[in-house]
Amino acid sequence: MQVYEAPLRDMRFVLNELHEDDGFGGIAALAEFTPDLTGAVLEEAARICQEVLLPLNRSGDEEGCHIENGVVRTPKGFADAYSQFVEGGWASLAGDPQWGGQGLPEAVNKLVEEMICGANVSFSLYPGLTHGATTALAGHGSEDLKQAYLPKMTSGQWSGTMCLTEAHCGTDLGMLRTRAVPQGDGSYRLTGSKIFISAGEHDLTENIVHLVLARLPDAPEGTKGISLFLVPKYLPNADGAPGAANGVSCAAIEHKMGLKASATCQMNFEESTGWLVGEPNKGMAAMFTMMNTERVSVGIQGLxxxxxxxxxxxxxxxxxxQGRSLSGVKRPDLPADPIIVHPDVRRMLMTMRCWNEGCRAISGWVSRALDAEKYSDDSEVRARAEDFVALMTPVVKALFTDLAFDTANLAVQCYGGHGYIRESGVEQYVRDSRIAMIYEGTNGVQALDLVGRKLPAHMGRYLRSFFHPVSAFIEENGGEGPLQPMIVGLNQAFGALQLATGMIAQRGLKDPEEAGAAATDYLRLLGLVAMGYCFARAAKISVARLAEGGDDAAFYKAKIDTAAFFFDRLLPQATACFLAIKAGKKSMMALEDEAF
Structure with a gap:
């Protein structure tokens, strides 16, 4: 049964308590966003998600999107929900005030994103892609393009997309064929086809603004010859309103495993007018501004x-x-006990709970760094925040989505046969979560990015933004007390991460395949250590709050219990990751291609 209720208490804990002394707070530009104000925002967001978006999740999945003569229709109720969403200001929540946004911190915005995705992840794609597109346009577009498009995109009146993939090239964008021919007036004419375009065509907004990767006639081969262009569905008139059609059409919508209420389109551009965003042949850098934003958001989608x-x-x-408790009857008034009494069901529920709370804690940490990177008036803090975000972006994207799929599968397992049939509503979570491990760069690509780009960058500088606070925490809390077993476990996992880092650096210099073979296990290992650090911090705070007394004792006790399960049952996976890394590539690469 789909019963989503926003986990507001845990969100407030992550926002206001968990990372209070991480060095990314105390930003003067964000001082107006007090706990009272942000708490009210979160509560209203929860209401919208639960009352407006959640009721459309199951029905939207059942109905899906439809295409009629190139026009895509979203499921019943989506257009009205989107209107309410925009009118309530939710599309512009974290938008730049210069373009009509409300400028809320990412630390708040990411929690709202989580709620939207929890209530209706298909719906989340429509405003989510637009937010990424505005980020790229704001960072690389000309002043004229910004003035013409950003206000309407920021408000949600117009939506945005990211058009990268073509039928013959996905990750290897250097092979793309879409062409852009310069015109005498500074515009370009684009011709080509793109596939897998989320929200490429729909009936929610009056215009759709596509950011399209294409090649200029004299462009170099490969990724060094790719440029980025803004191509609207309708060309704006002099007054800014949508005017003539611009040769942009949807040839088909994909028939997908999940996210059926999100229109995933095959898009054709036929002599479509577009404008260059950024510099010629520098489109990948501009597009990665959007992709890195989207990669963090995809991680939140999984969560x-x-x-x-x-x-x-x-x-x-x-x-x-079903059945009776192994330790004796718990509900004599019932013909059997609720299955929550059984240890294996508890194992599944606690695993799911730990993954979610751990991911939310990491998300809160990364979100504060995103805010510090943008708003801090201390150059050292901005630099450290930028390093931390660069390091953790592939971890957030890959770890969160891997664990989301695992969690959705565990939910089906808890339901047994009832989970496998559609009526329960939980099999939808398996289908909806699966794509997040693939798009915006597969999780294997994220792992390669981590070990191939982020670890060696600036002689390992990015790692210091993570290693230093973890090391300091272990040193400061290594004595006796209720946290001692957790600190021991964290220290062991952290030691394994340090050894694995040195091992990959040494082997990778001699043989790049060694780093590639270790990549996925290394990303999981780093993610487990980050989660362990957050759980240990949460437990430390909770012990102190319980000692102080108060009305929230049950919440803090649950925090400690959840952390204990993580250290007992889940963090030991770090040892397996280390042993796999240590084994190297030999057995992975030994089998001849013909033997498969």
Whole structure:
């Protein structure tokens, strides 16, 4: 059963308590966003998500999007929900005030994104892609393009897309064929086809602004010859309103495993008028401004779906009665005990809970760094925040989405046979979560980015933004007390991460395949250590709050119990990751191609 309720208490904990002394706070430009104000924003966002978006999740999946003569129709209720979303200012929440946005911190915005994805992840794609497009346009567009497009895109009146993939090239964008021919007036004419374009065509906004990768006639081969162009569905008139059609059409919508209420389109550009964004042949750099924003958001997308799956599993485990507790009857008034009494069901629920709380904690840390990178008036803090975001972006994208799929599968397992049929609603979470491991760069590509680009960058400088706070925390909290077993576990995992880092650096210099063979295990290892650090911090705070007394004792006790399960049952996976890395590439690459 789809029973999503925004986890506001844990969100407030992450926002206001967990990372208070991480060095990324105390930003003067964000001082007006007090806990009272942000708390009110989160509560209203929760109401919209639960009352407006959640009721459309199952029906939107059942109906899907439809295409009629090139016109895409979203499922019933989506257009009205989108209107309410825009009118309420949710599309512009973290937008730049210069273009009509509200300028809220990313630390708040990412929590709202999680709620939207938890309530209706298909819906989230429409405003989510627009936010990424505005980021790229703001960073690289001309002043004229910004003035013409950013206000309407920031408000949500117009939407945006990212058009990269072509049928013959996905990750290897150097092979793309879409062409852009310069015109005498400074514009370009684009011709080509793109596939897998999320929100490429729909009926929610009056115009759709496509950011399209294409080649100029004299462009160099490969990725060094790619430029970025802004191509609207309708050319704006002199007054800024949508005017003539611009040769942009949807040839088909994809028939997908999940996200069926999100229109994934095959787009054709036929002599479409566009304008250069950024410099010629520098389109990849401009597009990565959007992609890095989207990669963090895709991680949050995974977390949102995972939270919904967890809540559905908890509801069912408390309602479904089967068998008796191994330690004796717990509900003599019932013909059997609720399945939540059984250890294996508890194992699944606690695993799901840990992954979600751990990912939310990491997200809060990265989001504060995003804010510090943008708003801090201290150059050292900005630099450290930039390093940390660069290091953690592939981890957020890959770790969160891997764990989201695992969590959705565990939810189905908790339901048993009832989870496998559509009526329960939980099999949708498996289908909806699967794509997040693929788009915006597959998780294998994220791992390669981590070990191939981020680790060696600036002689390992990015790692210091992570290693230093973890090391300091272990040193400061290594004594006796209730945290001591957790610190021991964290220290062991951190030691394995340090050894693995040196091992990959040494082997990778001699043989790049060694780094490639270790990449996925290394990303998981780093993610587990980051999660362990956050859980240990949460436990430390919770112990102190319990000692102080107060009305929230149950919340803080649950924090400590959840952290204990993580250290006992999940962090030991770090050892397996280290041993796999240590084994090297030999057995992975030994089998001849013909033997497969």
């Amino acid at each position: 949102g779906v995972a939270e919904a799956a967890y809540q559905a599993a908890v509801w069912y485990a408390k309602e479904r009665v």
